[in-house]
Amino acid sequence: MQSLLIIASDEWRYWSRSKLGAAAAILAFILICVSVFATTNQVAAEKETREALQLKAEEIFRSQPDRHPHRMVHYGHYVFRTPAPLAKLDPGVDPYTGTAIFLEGHRQNSATFSASYDGAQAGPFARLTPALAYQLLVPLILIIVGFGAVSREREAETDRQLVTSGVTPVEIWGGKTIALAALAALLLIPMLFGVALSGGAPAVSAAFLGSYIIYLLIWILMISGASAWCKRPSTALLVLLSAWIALSVLAPRMVASAANIAIPSASQIEADMDVLVALREVGDGHNANDPAFARLRANLLEQYDVETVEELPINFRGMVAKTSEEQLTAILNEYAEKRMTQQVAQTDFVRALSFFSPFIALQSASMTAAGTDIRTHHRFLREAEAARYEFVQGLNDAHVEKLSYADDLNRNTSKEAWRKARVSSENWRVLQDFRFSPDTASERISRMGLTVGVLFGWALVMGGIGFIGARRLSEVKNG
Amino acid sequence: MDNIIRELRFSLRDPVVALTLLVGVLLSAFTVFSGLKEVDTERAQIERVKQMVDDDRTYALADQSDAGGAAYYAFHFTYAPPSDLAFAARGVRDDLPWKHRIRMLALEGQIYETDAGNPELSRIGKFDFAFFAAFLLPLLMILLLHDLKAAEVRNNRWAFLSATGGDGGRLLLSRAVLRAILLFACIITPFLAGVIVSTASLMSAVVVCAVIGLNLAFWLVLSLFTTSRIQSGPTAAALLLGAWFTLTVALPVGGKLMVEQSVPVPMGGEILLTQREAVNDAWDLPREATLKPFYERHPEWANAEPVSEGFDWYWYYAFQQVGDQTVESMSEALRDGVAERDKAMAMIALTSPPLLVDRVMSQLAMTDIAAFQSYDQCVRDFHAALRAFHYPMLFGGKEYSAEAMKELPTFRPCASNS
Numbered sequence: 027m028q029s030l031l032i033i034a035s036d037e038w039r040y041w042s043r044s045k046l047g048a049a050a051a052i053l054a055f056i057l058i059c060v061s062v063f064a065t066t067n068q069v070a071a072e073k074e075t076r077e078a079l080q081l082k083a084e085e086i087f088r089s090q091p092d093r094h095p096h097r098m099v100h101y102g103h104y105v106f107r108t109p110a111p112l113a114k115l116d117p118g119v120d121p122y123t124g125t126a127i128f129l130e131g132h133r134q135n136s137a138t139f140s141a142s143y144d145g146a147q148a149g150p151f152a153r154l155t156p157a158l159a160y161q162l163l164v165p166l167i168l169i170i171v172g173f174g175a176v177s178r179e180r181e182a183e184t185d186r187q188l189v190t191s192g193v194t195p196v197e198i199w200g201g202k203t204i205a206l207a208a209l210a211a212l213l214l215i216p217m218l219f220g221v222a223l224s225g226g227a228p229a230v231s232a233a234f235l236g237s238y239i240i241y242l243l244i245w246i247l248m249i250s251g252a253s254a255w256c257k258r259p260s261t262a263l264l265v266l267l268s269a270w271i272a273l274s275v276l277a278p279r280m281v282a283s284a285a286n287i288a289i290p291s292a293s294q295i296e297a298d299m300d301v302l303v304a305l306r307e308v309g310d311g312h313n314a315n316d317p318a319f320a321r322l323r324a325n326l327l328e329q330y331d332v333e334t335v336e337e338l339p340i341n342f343r344g345m346v347a348k349t350s351e352e353q354l355t356a357i358l359n360e361y362a363e364k365r366m367t368q369q370v371a372q373t374d375f376v377r378a379l380s381f382f383s384p385f386i387a388l389q390s391a392s393m394t395a396a397g398t399d400i401r402t403h404h405r406f407l408r409e410a411e412a413a414r415y416e417f418v419q420g421l422n423d424a425h426v427e428k429l430s431y432a433d434d435l436n437r438n439t440s441k442e443a444w445r446k447a448r449v450s451s452e453n454w455r456v457l458q459d460f461r462f463s464p465d466t467a468s469e470r471i472s473r474m475g476l477t478v479g480v481l482f483g484w485a486l487v488m489g490g491i492g493f494i495g496a497r498r499l500s501e502v503k504n505g
Numbered sequence: 506m507d508n509i510i511r512e513l514r515f516s517l518r519d520p521v522v523a524l525t526l527l528v529g530v531l532l533s534a535f536t537v538f539s540g541l542k543e544v545d546t547e548r549a550q551i552e553r554v555k556q557m558v559d560d561d562r563t564y565a566l567a568d569q570s571d572a573g574g575a576a577y578y579a580f581h582f583t584y585a586p587p588s589d590l591a592f593a594a595r596g597v598r599d600d601l602p603w604k605h606r607i608r609m610l611a612l613e614g615q616i617y618e619t620d621a622g623n624p625e626l627s628r629i630g631k632f633d634f635a636f637f638a639a640f641l642l643p644l645l646m647i648l649l650l651h652d653l654k655a656a657e658v659r660n661n662r663w664a665f666l667s668a669t670g671g672d673g674g675r676l677l678l679s680r681a682v683l684r685a686i687l688l689f690a691c692i693i694t695p696f697l698a699g700v701i702v703s704t705a706s707l708m709s710a711v712v713v714c715a716v717i718g719l720n721l722a723f724w725l726v727l728s729l730f731t732t733s734r735i736q737s738g739p740t741a742a743a744l745l746l747g748a749w750f751t752l753t754v755a756l757p758v759g760g761k762l763m764v765e766q767s768v769p770v771p772m773g774g775e776i777l778l779t780q781r782e783a784v785n786d787a788w789d790l791p792r793e794a795t796l797k798p799f800y801e802r803h804p805e806w807a808n809a810e811p812v813s814e815g816f817d818w819y820w821y822y823a824f825q826q827v828g829d830q831t832v833e834s835m836s837e838a839l840r841d842g843v844a845e846r847d848k849a850m851a852m853i854a855l856t857s858p859p860l861l862v863d864r865v866m867s868q869l870a871m872t873d874i875a876a877f878q879s880y881d882q883c884v885r886d887f888h889a890a891l892r893a894f895h896y897p898m899l900f901g902g903k904e905y906s907a908e909a910m911k912e913l914p915t916f917r918p919c920a921s922n923s
Binding site: 046047049053064091097104118123128140143145147148149151154166170173268271275276280281286290291293294296298302303403437444 | 521532535539542543546550553554557558561564582597600601604605606617618619620621622623624625626627628629630631632636639640641644647648651652655656738739740742743744746747750753754755757758760761762764765768770773774777778781785788789816839842843846847849850853859860863873874
């Protein structure tokens with residue numbers, strides 16, 4: 027045990043002497059700090075803005091003057107997705123989805139204004155979130171610092187001296203691994219602070235942090251393992267660098283391309299057009315004379331035992347609006363679900379291939395823990411849709427019950443009639459408060475199962491390879 | 506000549522070189538293939554959606570009896586078709602909108618709609634030829650060149666070379682250049698095949714080759730310079746990696762932060778909200794409040810129609826336009842801001858060869874911010890043409906008829922996008 031620590035501290039001394047490793051580590055540390063600081067502040071500010079906008083939108087809606095209820099259906103309302111605490115470290119899909127939805131009658135709008143709309147385009151690596159810094163950069167820094175850990179000693183044959191002084195090759199490998207792990211731990215400090223200050227639930231914060239620790243452990247074991255297997259540092263570097271490019275840069279992009287090709291998803295406009303065709307059969311809710319509503323009319327006349335719609339105790343136009351909204355929403359939801367299912371299938375395709383790359387596994391685990399994955403976004407869309415349907419139908423109820431059919435019909439005949447065709451602004455209280463919160467901690471943790479399992483598997487395999495490499499080292503020496 | 510062939514054989518027998526070249530050609534082919542496929546998909550999609558929207562418009566117009574209803578129900582499909590070179594550089598096409606379904610309501614409420622794909626896939630990033638040639642190529646160069654001199658020294662050939670050939674440095678230089686040329690050939694061949702398949706212009710293909718060549722030359726010079734100073738291969742590689750990291754990560758991260766701090770843009774959400782408020786408030790305002798700013802913009806209709814009491818289409822469309830007018834300055838500021846940010850990024854890109862290659866390629870492929878903005882303008886022009894077509898029927902008393910609707914403008918992609 028003691029010899030392990032001596033070897034580890036010796037390695038640290040070596041790094042601090044070789045300016046290159048130290049410079050790389052310091053540069054990375056600064057970059058990580060900047061990224062944690064900038065992203066945390068930005069997301070926190072976003073959260074505040076969105077919460078304020080949500081309150082404002084609700085207040086504005088409820089303070090509208092007396093109006094025709096259908097005017098309010100089109101006036102609409104905004105809902106905002108407030109980011110979860112850990113989004114400060116991994117904003118996930120947030121910058122790509124848009125964060126506000128406009129809710130109105132007859133339509134399901136998509137989330138608007140993603141952050142990429144007006145952002146400066148600075149290449150593929152410019153959006154350096156803390157998550158990406160740890161997923162992509164820290165492994166590279168560890169490689170630069172650690173690729174020669176064992177192979178350097180082998181090339182210079184200093185390992186023989188160590189072995190003759192009673193240290194086993196496995197201990198050399200173990201000591202170097204510990205040295206690298208200590209460096210990784212040091213680099214993890216900014217994230218530790220970020221997580222602690224984010225205010226996330228303890229269990230899910232631990233799972234989040236834990237997945238990063240296993241991930242870095244994979245790289246540490248890969249580096250010390252490659253270093254033990256390779257006779258020369260240059261070969262070790264070649265192997266590690268190739269692995270980094272293949273696993274962290276190429277694999278995710280190729281898998282994403284493959285997912286797009288394997289599971290094609292319709293564009294929003296195409297889906298909208300499909301909906302439009304399906305809606306033709308439902309009829310236009312603005313036009314009570316649309317033949318599609320003949321059945322409704324007949325049923326109502328029979329139900330209330332009257333001859334004409336004018337005699338109905340309720341507002342027939344309101345009933346048409348309400349019924350058509352109901353039918354239309356069923357169709358809209360059917361297509362929206364179809365689209366979401368496609369997207370989840372694509373995401374699951376990527377997740378299934380995370381066996382090939384710990385980078386993919388960690389990205390997915392991290393977003394899930396942070397509550398910034400696509401499933402959470404879909405839940406936001408569903409909740410927004412439920413809110414939309416509720417207030418629209420609430421307004422339609424007011425239309426049915428509180429506005430007389432005659433007033434409604436005559437609204438365009440004179441200024442006086444125009445003013446008469448209104449209901450009291452009291453009715454705008456049908457609008458419920460909308461507060462979006464991420465899934466519960468246990469739900470998120472249970473969704474991380476597969477990807478964390480993959481990470482553990484990688485760590486085990488890498489540890490095994492490194493251990494065998496180190497054992498082999500001793501056989502070579504003895505033999 | 507014999508020397509070149511000997512060096513060629515020597516290089517290809519080195520497993521690291523052979524493997525790197527193989528990986529280079531395979532990846533290049535993959536990006537070109539998937540890029541071509543993506544462009545095909547987009548073109549097919551455009552055809553399909555265009556047909557759907559056209560059919561829908563014909564269907565909807567058949568039922569209409571007045572100009573207001575016709576304008577309300579007639580949707581138009583606007584789009585920016587992918588250029589012939591778009592297979593090589595996706596640019597901002599996955600992030601910013603290039604297709605819309607537009608009608609004659611307030612445009613500001615429609616034009617920001619982004620029809621993006623799966624956000625989790627967008628987040629991972631694209632793997633197109635431009636990404637490969639701009640950002641990955643340097644890494645392959647580092648793998649090929651960092652060890653050139655160190656390997657000779659290690660194998661005790663360096664002393665021999667210097668002693669017999671007289672000039673070992675020249676030999677290494679020609680070896681490095683040869684490897685760079687081999688790598689260049691491996692990468693460019695699939696691209697040229699893509700150019701032939703897509704019938705992209707030869708001129709832009711030549712420019713692409715030139716910028717990629719310059720990128721290679723930059724890394725070649727940097728590698729040679731580093732390896733001439735640093736004896737140890739791994740140290741040289743680490744330094745080169747540091748340079749790569751600085752140019753492709755640190756510099757863009759810093760540059761983006763700086764540009765976004767120094768060039769503010771209005772919040773897009775604010776434009777939508779303001780515009781919507783303006784349109785909705787108009788229902789409750791006296792009509793004069795809406796018509797006054799409208800007539801200021803369109804004095805030609807000022808004494809066209811008396812203001813009637815109930816609902817009237819012309820009033821409805823007047824306040825749609827006034828809604829746009831309310832946010833005109835914000836919307837312009839947003840567009841100017843985006844353009845200015847892009848201009849500032851262009852300056853920053855001058856300091857990083859990979860960024861520059863990426864920019865030049867998306868510029869040639871018309872998938873950059875400028876192309877997006879020209880599409881945006883194209884949609885605005887088309888929307889203005891729609892208004893110019895409908896307004897005489899709404900405000901000028903021109904008779905509405907199915908015959909007159911045959912003159913309805915149809916969208917054509919703007920020249921710079923085709």
